[in-house]
Structures are given as structure tokens and as C-alpha cells.
Amino acid sequence: MTDHLVLFMPSGKRGRFPTDTPVLDAARQLGVHVESVCGGRGICGRCQVDVQEGVFAKHGITSSNAHISPFGGNEVRYAEKRDLKEGRRLSCSAKILGDLVIDIPQDAVVNAQVVRKDSDGRVIERNPAIQLCYVELEEPDMHKPLGDLDRLLLEIEADWGYKSLQVDTYLLGQVQKILRTGDWKVTAVIHEPFQGEPATLVALYPGLKNEAYGIACDIGSTTIAMHLSSLLSGRTLASSGTSNPQIRFGEDLMSRVSYVMMNPDGREAMTKAVREALNGLIDKVCQQGEIERTDILDAVFVGNPIMHHLFLGIDPTELGGAPFALAVSGAVNIKSSEIDLPLNPGARIYMIPCIAGHVGADAAAATLTEGPHRQDEMMLLVDVGTNAEIVLGNATRTVAASSPTGPAFEGAEISCGQRAAPGAIERIRIDPVTFEPRYRVIGIEPWSDEPGFEEQAQKVGVNGVCGSGIIEIIAEMYLAGIITEDGVINGDLAAQSPRIINTGRTFSYLLKDGEPRLMVSQTDVRAIQLAKAALYAGVKLLMDKQGIDHVDRIGLAGAFGSFIDPKYALVLGLVPDCDLAHVKAVGNAAGTGARMALLNRDHRREIELTVKRIEKIETALESKFQEHFVNAMAFPNKADPFPRLAEVVTLPPRSMDTDKADGIEPGAARRRGGRRNRS
Ligand code: FES
Helix, strand or coil: CCEEEEEEECCCCEEEEECCCEHHHHHHHHCCCCCCCCCCCCCCCCCEEEEECEEEHHHCEEECHHHECCCCHHHHHHHHHCCCCCCEEECCCCEECCCEEEECCCCCCCCCCCCCCCCCCCCCCCECCEEEEEEECCCCECCECCCHHHHHHHHHHHHHCCCCCEECHHHCCCHHHHHHHCCCEEEEEEECCCCCCCCEEEEEEECCCCCCEEEEEEECCCEEEEEEEECCCCCEEEEEEEECHHHHHCCCHHHHHHHHHHCCCHHHHHHHHHHHHHHHHHHHHHHHHCCCHHHEEEEEEEECHHHHHHHHCCCCHHHHCCCCCCCCCCCEEEEHHHHCCCCCCCCEEEECCCCECCECHHHHHHHHHHCHHHCCCCEEEEECCCCEEEEEECCCCEEEEEECCCHHHHCCCCCCECCCCCCEEEEEEECCCCCCEEEEECCCCCCCCCCCHHHHHHHHCCCEECHHHHHHHHHHHHHCCCECCCCCECHHHHHCCCCEEECCCCEEEEEECCCCCEEECHHHHHHHHHHHHHHHHHHHHHHHHHCCCCCCEEEEEHHHHHHCCHHHHHHHCCCCCCCHHHEEECCCHHHHHHHHHHHEHHHHHHHHHHHHHCEECCHHHCCCHHHHHHHHCCCCCCCCCCHHHHHHCCCCCCCCCCCCCCCCCCCHHHHHHHCCCCC
16 A cells, blocks of 8 residues: 655654545644544544645645545535535545645634634644543443443543543542433543643533633733633633732732741732632633633643742742742642632643742743743843843753842832833933933823823823833933943033933932923932843853853843843843844743643643753852952943944943942942842
């Protein structure tokens, strides 16, 4: 019998198969995940594929619809009852007759659903930990005394190959009723963490159940973001977010740990608060997606170590000081019913592993998304918060650390700082001749020097400067020559411009007069210098470990990273010199990583193995931290050149006076390195 070459896209897996092999069998043999709920009975429609027509010279394949069996019995019946898109085939029915390129569509929607565009448009190949298995049983027989559940398990083994299935206890009392309601036709929900590992029957539905859902959630210390996805099609049905109610116990993470230490019920109160918020979000996404909570069978959560512990009900006190011991660093697999998160009674929860006591599951999830460990180029991934999480690596070696940047980047410690909200200045340009600023405010479309601004400013207000605005204003002040590379506001300019104001021993820059009056003081500049120096010193230590003097790519993650203009991040010397085209905001990379782990269990295995290989560096213990920190106090840096940045931005000439990092308190670096702030 002739063998035919079949290539599956998008995985690129290929193999040779004899004539008349069902396409679904070929996919299975190659390990290509094609959904199938009905086990090839032609009733679920989950196994849809597209045949690509044409000559694929690169693969040596001429693919044609003539190379697959004609549209036949099961497909005709299915197409009559349901909507089978033009050209789509049921892979359980269609057989291989010649060479083929088969596309596994990522949008095989079989039920009418409210479908929301994926949060980041990323196509995630599916291989979920939850599998729906439709089976048909014979009715009980007095001469065969096997129990109903035992007969069900035998049928599942015969049709689906699951041996020695565990069964969730709650099902024991329900199985007989469900079998009879379904007239001996049922859909079993199997949870198999990884292929070949012990699997469990976690839910059972009468008849054909043709949809299952999961949630992916990033628990940030400030905001919580959740996505609801179909586990069978991979589509995101709904996304929602809310602020973390734990904020009322403390703005930053250290203050939340302190709250736990000082209040006997502190841990319980914060665990309860975050779970309540999550329950509210689950209701919201279910409402948007028009599904029931009990339709949710799997969930993935990520968060920094303290969020991770509080969500699981673990006291985070140990994370408040060296050696920052995690109660559990590996992946956590539990039932949702164990942590007061009512979903389907059999729903499972998976938590991505933490990298270290101060580099959490959120950084691990961001690593999974951006994949420094999958590429040859050296990639730096930074999540800028009050405690920056830093991952640097490539396929050969990956290292990680955190750096105590403090809350300055979020607007705290800065006299005119505020959270990103309507009325906050987010973009700023300063004329290098007149020193006059123009700015853009959240909630107001025109720039401050454009028509219509004043009118809208009356309504929205201009109240302060948010994190990205603070980065820009300090960088623009440096580029305009208002501050020196050592961060000193040049008082000599007061004679030239009323914007430079003498405020006693130092000078300030007047950004906006009137009510409120917004100024950038010398103390503000110092706070940013300390924060950015801490971040850069952490990055530099990781570069030392890797033995490199530059990075190929930089990903700025997290809410703050998403809004920073990469150019200004470089001008400030927040991150090392890099080709500007290769410095990118990577959005909520942690949330995307959670979605990847939800929809594909191979990604769970991937990140578990990767986290084990990541070398963790404790910045506070490294002797060179102080030296890197002092150099990084300057703009962009006292010791390190920024030639790639200089190609696109005219940087002020560098001072030759290397001793003039004035204003740095001798112990500042040590204190930064030894103190752990968290966000
Ligand atoms: S596997 Fe159900 S229709 Fe093909």
C-alpha cells in the first residue's frame, strides 16, 4: 500500500501514512492535538480540519482536495444538522488518499458563542489538561454484576485508552442518575495533567457535552486580570479586570506582609479579600461569555510570590525578609473546591511555579510568553514595579533576579506623582531652547499646546504625573540640559527661564503653574535616580553572570512597562543600551503565559522545566551591586556607553568628571540592595 506524506499546520509535524488512514488517526500518531469529543462518531464536530490546496515546494508536497476521501456519510449528516464551514472536513471521517497539507483551524466554533477577540491576538496551539470523552454504554444486565461506574470506566478505557482512571469522590453518588438521564450516553470529563500521567474522571454529563471552559488569571498586587477561554477552541470569550482589594491592607507588598505579621487575622482577611474579588470576576466573565460557573473545568493562576501565597491561604511572613523562603516554589495542582472558588465541583486549579522568593509565578509566566529560553538571542525581560523582576537569558542559559526599585516609578515618593488615571500627565516634551513643556494628559485627547486642551482640562483636571510621565519628564529634562548627567538641576538656568525655580538649597522645574502647581524637585530627581539605579544594577549583575556587555532584545512587561516609551527608558538608563527597534513593551505577558498554560499542558511542562533551570541571583549578596548602582545613578550611565541609543537620540555631551555623582548618599546603594520592596 502506498504511503502518503501529510503535513499538519501550524505545528509543522509531518509523517507518511497508508491510503485510507483517517486524518484524525494520522494527527494522533504524530502527536498533533485535534479535538475530539465523540471519539470519531461524527457528532461533535470538534475534529474539523482544512485541506490546503497547492504546491508546497519547501515541503515537497502537492496538496489537493482530490487527495482526501469525498465528503461522506458522517460529514453529510453533521453538515445537515450543524453549520460546517465551506471546505471544512471532519478529520475522523475524512481519509488520506494522497499527499496533503492539513490546517488545524484555531476557530472551530461549534456552538453559537459570544466571541471576544483574543486579548493579544496570539494563537495558542491547544492541548488542554481537560479532555471531554463521549461514550455509549450498554444497559445493566443481571448476569453481569459489574457496577455502573465500573462499566463506565471500562468503556472509557476501551474507547479512549485511559487506564486506571481515578474518580472524584463527589461523582460516586451521582453516576447512576447521570447515566440514566443520558440514556446510557454520557460525556466524561478527564483531567490528565500530562499525557501518560495518572488521569482522573472529574465530571460527568448526560449525553453529548460539547464545550468546556477555563479561566486564566494574573493576580497583580494592584490589579487582577482574568480571561475566560474555551478549552476546545482556544477562543477567549471574555476578559475582565478589577483592582486588588488587598490594597486596603497596604499599598505595596511589604506593607501587606507587615499587616499579616501585626494582625492575627491578617492572612485570613487578605486571602478572603482576594478570593472574593476573584469570585466577582468569575461571575463577570461568565456573564459576558454567557456560560455557567459550573461550565468552568480548569483554571490557571499566576502572581508574584506574596500574591501567590495569599491566594493559596499561605502565610507570606517568610517572604518578608532574607532568605525569602517560599512555602512552595513548584507548580501547584489543586481542586477549586479546596480554596473556596466554586466552579464545576471537579474543576482543577494549576499555579505556575515561582522562580524564587522574590521572582514569582508572574515572572515565570512572562518568561513562558516571551520565551528567552527558546531563542538564541540574549533577551532581557523586565517587569517594572516597586520590586522589579528581571529575567535574562537565551536557550543556553537563563538567570533571574529582582531589584528593589521602590515605589518612585509608580508616582509615590515623587512630589507631583500620582497613579495612572484621568487627569495624570503621561507624555511630556520640553523645548531645549525655551525649556517650555508641552504634555498630554490621560483622558484628554489634544496635547497641552493644541486647540481644545484647555476646555477639556477644565472638566478632567490636570492633577499630577503618572509613572510613564515621570520617566519622560526626567529624561526630557536631561535631554534639554536642565539636569546634568549626575542628576543635578542646573540652577544657572534660573536666569534664562522662569521654569527653573530656586527652592532653597536646590532648584526645581515648574511643569505647570496654577492649581495644582506641579514641580519636579531635586528630591524627585534623586528618587528616580535611586529607583533606576537599583533596576539597572540588578540587570547589570545578571549581565555579569552571563558574561555579556549588551543584550539583543528587551521586553518591558507589566502595566507600567506597557506605557513606558522605550526611547525614554533608554535615555534614563533604566535598561542597558539596545537597538531601539528591539526594545518593546510586551503588555500583560504574565496573563498571556497563564492562558498558554491553560490551553496547552505542554506549556506547563515547559515552564516547570525552565524554572528549574533558571539560576537565581540574590542582588543584595553580590559585591558588585554597589559599584553598578553608583554608576547607574548617572544618566544614562557613568560607566556604560549607549552607542545604539546615540544613533537615534542626540544625547548631551558626557561630563569627564567621574567623581561628581554628587548627592548620592554613601549608603544608598547598600540600603537599596538590602531592602526588599515588592509590588
Ligand atoms: S471526532 Fe467528533 S465529529 Fe469527528
